[in-house]
Amino acid sequence: xxxxIKTTNLSKVYKDSVVPVHALKNVNLxxxxxxxxxxxxxxxxxxxxxxxxxxxxxxxxxGHVIIDGVDIATMKESQLFDFRLRHxxxxxxxxxxIPVLTALENVxxxxxxxxQSKQEMEKRARAxxxxxxxxxxxxxxxxxxxxxxxxxxxxxxxxxxxxxxxLADEPTANLDTESAFNLLDIMARLNKEExxxxxxxxxxxxxxxxxxxxxxxxxxxxxxxEYFERA
Amino acid sequence: MKLIIxxxxxxxxxxxxxxxxxxxxxxxxxxGGLFAASFSHGLLEQRFETSIEQxxxxxxxxxxxxxxxxxxxxxxxxxxxxxDMLSADGEIKAFSGRTILSGMLSSANLTRGVRIMGINPELxxxxxxxxxxxxxxxxxxxxxxxxxxxxxxxxxxxxxxxxSRLVLTFQDQDGELVSAAFRVAGIYQTANxxxxxxxxxxxxxxxxxxxxxxxxxxEIALLAKDAEAIPQIRDTYQELFPANTFRTWNEIATELxxxxxxxxxxxxxxxxxxxxxxxxxxxNTMLMSVFERTRELGMLLSVGMNKTRVFLMILFETAFLSxxxxxxxxxxxxxxxxxxxxxxxxxxxVGGDSMEAFGFSxxxxxxxxxxxxxxxxxxxxITAILTTIYPALKxxxxxxxxxxxxx
Numbered sequence: 001x002x003x004x005i006k007t008t009n010l011s012k013v014y015k016d017s018v019v020p021v022h023a024l025k026n027v028n029l030x031x032x033x034x035x036x037x038x039x040x041x042x043x044x045x046x047x048x049x050x051x052x053x054x055x056x057x058x059x060x061x062x063g064h065v066i067i068d069g070v071d072i073a074t075m076k077e078s079q080l081f082d083f084r085l086r087h088x089x090x091x092x093x094x095x096x097x098i099p100v101l102t103a104l105e106n107v108x109x110x111x112x113x114x115x116q117s118k119q120e121m122e123k124r125a126r127a128x129x130x131x132x133x134x135x136x137x138x139x140x141x142x143x144x145x146x147x148x149x150x151x152x153x154x155x156x157x158x159x160x161x162x163x164x165x166x167l168a169d170e171p172t173a174n175l176d177t178e179s180a181f182n183l184l185d186i187m188a189r190l191n192k193e194e195x196x197x198x199x200x201x202x203x204x205x206x207x208x209x210x211x212x213x214x215x216x217x218x219x220x221x222x223x224x225x226e227y228f229e230r231a
Numbered sequence: 232m233k234l235i236i237x238x239x240x241x242x243x244x245x246x247x248x249x250x251x252x253x254x255x256x257x258x259x260x261x262x263g264g265l266f267a268a269s270f271s272h273g274l275l276e277q278r279f280e281t282s283i284e285q286x287x288x289x290x291x292x293x294x295x296x297x298x299x300x301x302x303x304x305x306x307x308x309x310x311x312x313x314x315d316m317l318s319a320d321g322e323i324k325a326f327s328g329r330t331i332l333s334g335m336l337s338s339a340n341l342t343r344g345v346r347i348m349g350i351n352p353e354l355x356x357x358x359x360x361x362x363x364x365x366x367x368x369x370x371x372x373x374x375x376x377x378x379x380x381x382x383x384x385x386x387x388x389x390x391x392x393x394x395s396r397l398v399l400t401f402q403d404q405d406g407e408l409v410s411a412a413f414r415v416a417g418i419y420q421t422a423n424x425x426x427x428x429x430x431x432x433x434x435x436x437x438x439x440x441x442x443x444x445x446x447x448x449x450e451i452a453l454l455a456k457d458a459e460a461i462p463q464i465r466d467t468y469q470e471l472f473p474a475n476t477f478r479t480w481n482e483i484a485t486e487l488x489x490x491x492x493x494x495x496x497x498x499x500x501x502x503x504x505x506x507x508x509x510x511x512x513x514x515n516t517m518l519m520s521v522f523e524r525t526r527e528l529g530m531l532l533s534v535g536m537n538k539t540r541v542f543l544m545i546l547f548e549t550a551f552l553s554x555x556x557x558x559x560x561x562x563x564x565x566x567x568x569x570x571x572x573x574x575x576x577x578x579x580x581v582g583g584d585s586m587e588a589f590g591f592s593x594x595x596x597x598x599x600x601x602x603x604x605x606x607x608x609x610x611x612x613i614t615a616i617l618t619t620i621y622p623a624l625k626x627x628x629x630x631x632x633x634x635x636x637x638x
Binding site: 094 | 234238241242244455526527529530531532534535536538539540630631632633635636
């Protein structure tokens, strides 16, 4: 299977505090096309730092992040903006939709920034909202949607532009159990149907078992990397 | 770009109350500024127009020494040639030559010092329109000798009425005192009560027979058809008649040109203060709005909306707020200035009488040149752009990874 992301000797040290914090230590991981991976570990174990670095939002102190054969650790900031726009989908803990845009416009947003054709874009956005079960809410603004519904819009937004992979940092942290399971089911289904690589971080035991691969980080280093057969 | 504009437009209505307060502040600020500007502009324009029309005219000609010492012997000797030239000149609208004497006016009750203006009634009427400013009586009737026009203020102080008799005393060219009896033909009133109190009009021909002299002309005032052409007309005539001094209105009434210049500076200062206040208000509003949206801006930066687009979004938001406020301010001002310019603002009840002493009318008709509106719009746009820089830079300098997790 094609490798989408490869990290070699990835390290991150935060030097702004009195004692330097080693958030990541020599992380070597590979993610293949279509994988559905959970990054787990206690708080401070480096989950978010890892996602930020492979998402091009933060730079490693050392090591490489190879995406599609390109080392993004050496990219300039302006190049990273474009790289993120074209290759990576993001889902955030606090949904982070644009409150002044409707669900449909929110899902179309990334495609609009990518300057896709209007017709294709709208068709795709509608289809994605159908996929996440919000076909009847396309003209609602986020303020009128529940937390679970907002996060489903966010997932639809992240996947609509067909990125190489989607990063979700604690996507269920603000959701109740039912919404959390529902969201993970949708993510798992889309991962299969769209064959998009999905990586999410969580410390939520409820949703870990939805993932087919679980990587456990402890103190910035990979502790366990396990594969599971899921239905 | 369209997307950014749509988001920016909708964003300003997220905090409806704050936006409306900001827009109202801009509207009211500009209205205040524009109204102050239109008021002083109107006041000075009237002062300028009445001064030019009723007193100074566009240009005056004197013997060079007359300006320093207004004695009868400092006269324009070649006035006849100048008259001929002026009559034939297509650029000249009207002119009037005057005999000017300092003298005493004695009525039955009081004696006062006055400036006696010996005029040709026809020429004077065309130049200063004094014939239109009579509040009682008649302009000079041809067949009667020794008529006099006195100002309303002087008439009040000396208890003179129409047909009252009075005696004028003045020096002739040899320094001898000459007295003559006159009868009030009419009482005039201009916008400048100081002028009214000190100037009286008599016929040049009457003075001529009293003084037993040729016609004496100490001053020629003239109006041009186009006020802009005045400096050039002055230069032409000065060259042709070097024995006399030709002065334009702003050289004569230096205090008037000074006032106009000062008013222009004041208006500019007022507008700058308003724009500064507006600018700080906008910076404050936009900073608040940026800080409130840290997480959202972090998301935008994360998903690949580059800094230029984020900057433009904030710029459009500021621009929408300030342009709406400006539009409101201008519409309100135009309406208000239009209304007051028709009716005028009467200052008599708030002590405006004293204004008359300085030659200002008590009723002010605000007016504003269209140029100022355009200048203002451009200044507001510049202010908006300048005030955007700080909040927008704050927004673009956010670290997407941190901003997105902001609590």
